[in-house]
Amino acid sequence: xxxxxxxxxxxxxxxxxxxxxxxxxxxxxxxxxxxxxxxxxxxxxxxxxxxxxxxxxxxxxxxxxxxxxxxxxxxxxxxxxxxxxxxxxxxxxxxxxxxxxxxxxxxxxxxxxxxxxxxxxxxxxxxxxxxxxxxxxxxxxxxxxxxxxxxxxxxxxxxxxxxxxxxxxxxxxxxxxxxxxxxxxxxxxxxxxxxxxxxxxxxxxxxxxxxxxxxxxxxxxxxxx
Amino acid sequence: xxxxxxxxxxxxxxxxxxxxxxxxxxxxxxxxxxxxxxxxxxxxxxxxxxxxxxxxxxxxxxxx
Numbered sequence: 087x088x089x090x091x092x093x094x095x096x097x098x099x100x101x102x103x104x105x106x107x108x109x110x111x112x113x114x115x116x117x118x119x120x121x122x123x124x125x126x127x128x129x130x131x132x133x134x135x136x137x138x139x140x141x142x143x144x145x146x147x148x149x150x151x152x153x154x155x156x157x158x159x160x161x162x163x164x165x166x167x168x169x170x171x172x173x174x175x176x177x178x179x180x181x182x183x184x185x186x187x188x189x190x191x192x193x194x195x196x197x198x199x200x201x202x203x204x205x206x207x208x209x210x211x212x213x214x215x216x217x218x219x220x221x222x223x224x225x226x227x228x229x230x231x232x233x234x235x236x237x238x239x240x241x242x243x244x245x246x247x248x249x250x251x252x253x254x255x256x257x258x259x260x261x262x263x264x265x266x267x268x269x270x271x272x273x274x275x276x277x278x279x280x281x282x283x284x285x286x287x288x289x290x291x292x293x294x295x296x297x298x299x300x301x302x303x304x305x306x307x308x309x310x311x
Numbered sequence: 312x313x314x315x316x317x318x319x320x321x322x323x324x325x326x327x328x329x330x331x332x333x334x335x336x337x338x339x340x341x342x343x344x345x346x347x348x349x350x351x352x353x354x355x356x357x358x359x360x361x362x363x364x365x366x367x368x369x370x371x372x373x374x375x
Contacts, residue, residue, distance in 0.1 A: 113315070114315060117315035117316075117318070117319055118315075120319060120322075121315075121318050121319050121322040122322075124319075124322035124323055124325065124326040125322050125325065125326075127326060128322075128325050128326045128329040128330075131329055131330065131333055132329050132332075132333065135333070136333045136336060136337075139333075139337055140336065140337060140340050143337060143340045143341050144340055144345070147340070147341060147343075147344075147345055148345040151344060151345045151346050152345075155346055155350060155354055158354035158356070159353075159354055161356065162353075162354055162355075162356065162357055165356070165357040165358070165359045166357065166359070168359035169357065169359035169361075171359075172359055172360070172361045173361075175361075176361055176363070176366055179366050179369070179370055182366075182369050182370045183366065183369060185374060186369045186372070199374065199375040200375075202375040203375040206375060263373070263375065266372050266373055267372060267373065267374075267375065268369060268372035268373060268374050269374075
């Protein structure tokens with residue numbers, strides 16, 4: 087069936103003719119224009135103005151951030167150059183630091199040092215009792231961290247209890263030797279008891295030669311990489 | 312007339328809602344940093360100073 091615009095126009099005439107009285111009213115025209123103005127501003131604001139201003143602000147923020155980052159990078163590069171110079175300065179001393187805080191428990195070298203110190207100080211090392219010490223390898227790095235707030239999570243400790251006997255001067259020298267030992271060690275407990283002459287078997291010993299027993303509870307440190 | 316006023320109110324509220332929405336979106340854009348977390352970690356300041364005094368103390372201690 088061919089399209090006849092005259093009949094089709096007549097079918098829809100009632101719709102657009104009914105708008106005529108509304109358009110002729112001044113208040114309706116004003117309301118309509120205001121409503122469409124608000125809607126148009128909202129629509130263009132959301133779909134056109136917002137993305138544009140957002141892009142502008144994002145780029146401005148990016149420029150500002152990159153300027154700050156560039157400055158911080160320059161500062162860090164300068165700091166790294168300084169750090170390299172400091173490192174070269176202290177590089178010869180680093181083995182000493184490794185001795186003070188080794189990368190594994192090194193329990194046996196520590197006990198050997200205690201024994202050598204006893205020999206140097208002239209005291210008798212009567213007992214050495216290390217706590218459970220992880221040996222070399224993977225286990226050394228799986229030790230649960232200690233509860234001490236001074237010990238960081240990468241720092242681990244183990245305890246060693248020792249007892250030495252000797253005259254006061256020698257015991258004092260031994261104690262000072264422990265404090266001057268390069269290996270990082272702290273004294274957790276100290277007990278100093280006199281040994282009766284009957285026990286030492288030296289009844290003729292005078293007061294200065296009285297034997298003392300020093301019991302120490304030491305805590306030594308190592309670093310987990 | 313009432314119908315026109317209702318439509319006007321709806322359009323005004325729509326306008327204010329979208330204006331507020333745009334404002335907060337722009338504020339968010341201004342406040343949000345564009346620097347990635349990796350870059351932030353890289354530019355953490357570094358103190359190159361090494362405690363020489365402590366190293367000297369360690370060096371002066373004895374190994375038995």
